[in-house]
Amino acid sequence: xxxxxxxxxHKITKRGQNVTFRCxxxxxxxxxYWYRQTLGQGPEFLTYFQNxxxxxxxxxxxxxxxxxxxxxxxxxxxxxxxxxxxxxxxLCASSLILAGAYNEQFFGPGTRLTVx
Amino acid sequence: QKEVEQDPGPLSVPEGAIxxxxxTYSNSAFQYFMWYRQYSRxxxxxxxxxxxxxxxxDGRFTAQVDKxxxxxxxxxxxxxxxxxxxxxxxxSARYGGATNKLIFGTxxxxxxxx
Numbered sequence: 269x270x271x272x273x274x275x276x277x278h279k280i281t282k283r284g285q286n287v288t289f290r291c292x293x294x295x296x297x298x299x300x301y302w303y304r305q306t307l308g309q310g311p312e313f314l315t316y317f318q319n320x321x322x323x324x325x326x327x328x329x330x331x332x333x334x335x336x337x338x339x340x341x342x343x344x345x346x347x348x349x350x351x352x353x354x355x356x357x358x359l360c361a362s363s364l365i366l367a368g369a370y371n372e373q374f375f376g377p378g379t380r381l382t383v384x
Numbered sequence: 385q386k387e388v389e390q391d392p393g394p395l396s397v398p399e400g401a402i403x404x405x406x407x408t409y410s411n412s413a414f415q416y417f418m419w420y421r422q423y424s425r426x427x428x429x430x431x432x433x434x435x436x437x438x439x440x441x442d443g444r445f446t447a448q449v450d451k452x453x454x455x456x457x458x459x460x461x462x463x464x465x466x467x468x469x470x471x472x473x474x475x476s477a478r479y480g481g482a483t484n485k486l487i488f489g490t491x492x493x494x495x496x497x498x
Contacts, residue, residue: 272427301485308392310472310488311428324485359427370416370435373486375427 270294272376274360280382281350288346289379293362300343301373302335303359304328311359317343318365350383357381387411390473390489399498403460407473407489410454414475414487417449419458422470422491431471432458463496470494 273292281287293300298319303311314333315325319340329335332350337343347354357380361373390407397403405419416435420428434440437451446459456475460467470491476484 303486308490310388310390310474310491311486313485313487316485361427370433372430372433375420375429377427378425380425 272360272362272374274358274376274379276379277377278380278382280384282384283350283352285350286346286348287350287381288344289358289360289381291343291345291360291362291376293342293360294364294374297362297364297374298340299363299365299371300337301361301363302343302345303361305357305359305378306355314345347381350381352383355381355383385410387487388473388475388489391492392490394493394495396495396497397463399463399465399496401463401496403458403463403467403494403496405458405460405471405473405492405494407456408454409456409475409487411475411477411487412454413477415478416476417447417456418474418476418486419445419447420472420474420488422472424469428472428474463494465496465498468495 275290301316302314305311317337332348335345357378359378360376363371363373388409418433419431422428432447434449440447444461448457472491473489474486
């Protein structure tokens with residue numbers, strides 16, 4: 269399978285714990301996005317990387333959230349001191365940026381986080 | 385007010401019906417308009433995209449964009465039970481020739497009854 273993969277698929281944690289999610293983009297895709305989707309809502313943008321550089325962060329990304337993309341390949345999203353409001357599906361997407369062409373974002377299956 | 389508004393439904397139609405899904409938006413900078421389909425507990429998958437105004441057809445699906453009214457539509461002809469899913473509209477501005485972050489609607493839950 270050469271699509272975007274995310275790990276774990278499900279995570280249940282207690283309030284106050286730290287969690288880390290991983291995203292492996294499609295090989296050679298230079299852009300990687302993180303979105304968050306709550307029940308009954310569309311995905312909301314969190315942040316994105318162009319290669320290893322984090323170029324934009326949403327105001328939704330509080331100080332408890334940090335994302336990295338070392339070496340411009342896989343990415344991790346860490347949430348510290350989780351709160352019940354962090355319960356959501358965390359989606360990763362990747363795209364290949366080519367000038368003058370439409371750059372489709374391919375989504376992974378998501379990591380569903382439940383904070384008890 | 386959200387940048388993108390979409391009726392959440394749910395929408396239930398009989399098999400073979402024509403389905404019309406719509407979104408409105410407020411940001412004039414949006415240049416790319418997408419429709420994604422999302423099955424339960426899965427990631428969204430792209431159905432169609434349109435650049436600027438106009439129509440685009442792909443099999444049973446037709447996307448329309450009216451930038452003057454800030455209104456986009458997706459039509460599904462001869463709907464099938466396998467079309468049952470959540471349909472998300474998404475939009476993005478164009479920066480330096482490349483698409484950027486996607487702004488999604490809330491999604492419309494569609495059920496096609498056999």
